[in-house]
Amino acid sequence: MTDFSLNVEVREVHGRRPSRRLRREDRVPAVIYGGGEAAQSITLSQREISRLILDQSVFSHVISLAFPDATTQQVIIRDLQMHPFKLLVQHMDFQRAKAGQKVTVHVPLNYIGEEGCVGVKTQGGQLHHILVEVEVLAPSDRLPDHIDVDVSNLEKGESIHLSDLKLPEGVSILALAHGDDKAVVQVLAPRGAATEESEAAGEA
Structure with missing residues (x-):
């Protein structure tokens, strides 16, 4: 640190x-x-x-x-x-921020595995970052530098939510405490591809 x-x-x-x-x-x-x-x-x-x-x-x-x-x-x-x-x-x-006292801070998200993301590399999707940071409650002497988000296995149409994040011991995400399990990243189909899929579904 x-x-x-x-x-x-x-x-x-x-x-x-x-x-x-x-x-x-x-x-x-x-x-x-x-x-x-x-x-x-x-x-x-x-x-x-x-x-x-x-x-x-x-x-x-x-x-x-x-x-x-x-x-x-x-x-x-x-x-x-x-x-x-x-x-x-x-x-x-x-x-x-006294030692051991819990404080709230905004911690950046560190996206890893983007180059090898399954949904992008093999399925033609587009990676969409929804959040760049999250507000956490943590002991002042154990504030995380960042929170890793591994997207390497994320497939097209899938999302990673706040509840999926791996947090250090003693750290919690405030939004989850209020029942807000929002998505932080997702793999979307390209706009053109999404339109073609919906048209094909309509014709079927």
């Missing part, structure tokens, strides 16, 4: 004008909340966070925030506000 960290400073002043001043100084205002503790206002380097979020996996990982007094807090990103037309972060929300 990748280790992510950021250097932060405590923010003593609040409001729009101080926040604008911070942004002019290439600092990003942010807040930390949760974990049974009071919310805490902080700032961080625009350059540092811009570089960090280039790695999309940071949004499903615990981040270590390092304070000037040598203390640290473990958090996950809960919200990130971008400038309307510049590649600049305007504000961030972090949620504390």
